[in-house]
Amino acid sequence: SLRDVSERKAETEALQYRALHDPLTGLPNRTFLRERLEETIRAGEREMKPCAVLLMDLDGFKSVNDSLGHEAGDRLLQQVGQRMRAVLRKADTIARYGGDEFAVLPWGATDVPRAALIAEKILQAVNQPFSIDEQPVDVNLSIGIAVFPQHAEDGDALMRRADVAMFAAKRARSGYSIYSTDQEGGENGDRVPLIGKLRYAIDQFELLLHYQPIVSAIDGHPSKVEALVRWGHPSHGLLPPDDFIPSAEQTDLIKPLTAWVLNEALGQVHAWSKAGIDIGVSVNLSARNLLDDELPDAVAQLLRTWQVEPEKLSLEITERTIIAIEAEETLRRLHATGVQISVDDFGTGYSSLTYLKRLPVREIKIDKSFVMDMATNWDGAAIVKSTIDLGHNLGLTVVAEGVEDEKTAQLLRDYGCDFIQGFHISRPAAPGPLGPWLRTRTGLNGALSA
Secondary structure, eight states, X not given: OHHHHXXXXXXXXHHHHHHHBOTTTOSBOHHHHHHHHHHHHHHHHHHTOOEEEEEEEEETHHHHHHHHOHHHHHXXXXXXXXXXXXXXXXXXXXXXXXXXXXXXXXXXXXXXXXXXXXXXXXXXXXXXXXXXXXXXXXXXXEEEEEEETTTOSSHHHHHHHHHHHHHXXXXXXXXXXXXXXXXXXXXXXXXXXXHHHHHHHHHTTOEEEEEEEEEETTTOOEEEEEEEEEEEETTTEEEOGGGXXXXXXXXXXXXXXXXXXXXXXXXXXXXXXXTTOOOEEEEEOOHHHHTOTXXXXXXXXHHXXXXXXXXXXXXXXXXXXXXXXXXXXXHHHHHHTTOEEEEEEETOSOOOTHHHHHSOOOEEEEOHHHHTTTTTOHHHHHHHHHHHHHHHHTTOEEEEOOOOSHXXXXXXXXXXXXXXXXXXXXXOBOHHHHHHHHXXXXXXXXXXXX
16 A cells, blocks of 8 residues: 555665664764765766865763763763754765764865865864763864875775874874875884884794683583784783784784784684683684785685684674675685684674675674673663674674673673673683683583683
8 A cells, every 4th residue: 555655665764864874973874974975076076176074083082981981971972963063064974983983074175275174163163161961071073184186086095094184183182184195104104113023023922812701691601712912022011902903904914913813813722622622712803804815715724724613713803894895705705614704893883784684794792882881771781682682683693792790691691692701701811721711611500700
């Protein structure tokens, strides 16, 4: 009937809207912005007109989250979006790009001076105190500007240049910065000593892996461990991955680093198997890894070398990485080797979920930002429960990260979550201490213990 057709049309439109908008702020999301950017660049090519993108990061957002809580952080993001909307034209695209990042794509021809004026207008609006729970909150924006075709000739490159400019603004505390090759040089220059030493660290066995168990939510039986790389730096001590992985990801050094992690992790699974401990391992991949055509063959070879069954290896890819790059072919080839593909940080990508049906994903890991306060935040708990239901409806295994207390673990059991991971179960540990822990919990039944 006509009514049925109208209802179906309304449902379709609602789904399309949700796929392209951020539920928290109501702003367009990353997917929407990237599509609009490509359209704007094509129009700019035809009409020989410049266009600009402004990428911005909220300085001080983490301290708001830490001191006032995630709900306060959410309200701050909503207010930032409202202020930007108020000073921009209706035709300008403003998007929540992810986390505490926003992006603006001004409508019409936009050269560097015009983009700088827009940045100043946004800074004046946002760099004023906010009122959150009747408390004054000060945050500042750092804005990076990149202009087509002056700085880049395609959308991906333009966003990367805007990102470089944004970090230049953050370092200089200048409010906004326009992309220049000097920033690129400075950034690379800062990384050269670290990258040179990291290359040496791989060769000289300074890297080591710690492992964090992932256990059954029901009985605590260990299913696998997540491999987390550490750098035993001669003068700086044990460095966590956040101190060096981002630098490696900006260069081809991420390839030998990932190869080292895969080899070490599979070697450890083999050693544990020989010792009677039956356990799988999960390894994180970066965007640059997924662009490496040789990766699937290298993974297959390492599985053969260490005589590890393919299903014992999970490869974790963040949701943002899957959305940002075209890696369908590489993922399919990896899946064909028999390994499991897992989506890490699930729920932070603000994207259409169609990729879950299209790609050979077997598992989703709910981001710890949703899990850590779910015992006291019922909105957070509702999100976690609906995510578990969504995963199961799609035939996926669901892991919850960031489980730090028994109350959260019990809630996750009640919600039917398959596996849990976090400090309540075990902190990441070296293979030596972890071996006995795993052995005592093989076949474990009953309550979990930290």
